[in-house]
Amino acid sequence: GESVGLHLPTLSVQEGDNSIINCAYSNSASDYFIWYKQESGKGPQFIIDIRSNMDKRQGQRVTVLLNKTVKHLSLQIAATQPGDSAVYFCAENIGPGGSYIPTFGRGTSLIVHP
Amino acid sequence: KAGVTQTPRYLIKTRGQQVTLSCSPISGHRSVSWYQQTPGQGLQFLFEYFSETQRNKGNFPGRFSGRQFSNSRSEMNVSTLELGDSALYLCASSPALTGGPAEGKKLFFGSGTQLSVL
Helix, strand or coil: CCCCCCCCCEEEEECCCCEEEEEECCCCCEEEEEEEEECCCCCCEEEEEEECCCCEEECCCEEEEEECCCCEEEEEECCCCHHHCEEEEEEEEECCCCCCCCEECCCEEEEEEC | CCCCEEECCEEEECCCCCEEEEEECCCCCCEEEEEEEECCCEEEEEEEEECCEEEEECCCCCCEEEEECCCCCEEEEECCCCHHHCEEEEEEEECCCCCCCHHHHCCEECCCEEEEEC
16 A cells, blocks of 8 residues: 555556555545556556545446545555556545645555466 | 647756756646656655646745746746756646636646656
């Protein structure tokens, strides 16, 4: 999962397995959360988001779970494919009237083995 | 809709020089923000511009500056380059409407400018 250390956490999985990437966020006032995917040589791309009034949201092959009690987010990727290999970042945002600048986690590198 | 465009894609400079990076946001997006990405520090926020005004600023020295034009295009400048400035510089645009829905804070990133300082 995410870490504040200097080393990027890495998750290695086999193609077809389910992947779970975790993120601990810092601000209890954060009310909107986004997962981004960054492939090599590209900028981060939006994957899925969730508001704080929800605890689960599903997309295509991805699910985000939010536990506000322990300030924890997770991203679940079903039937992981080699194209899912990338660095995944979570980002937390404060509500309307607050800063529009998200706080990013350190990222988790997902490696999918064929 | 065209995505966020950053130029140049790669840049090599020497210490002491200055550099200007350019970003064209998605049409209709009024907020442009800049990030520095390094392996050791991750994504670090530099500054954000909205309607030609700097609205937020990160914790970087004054050598890092930026501006936004009336068409929302943005530039960032780094003067007196240091070796530690070597990084991927990412630009992101956002609708970011004041008081708008949370989804207005979604960032759309360009592919970045890879700056190497020798």
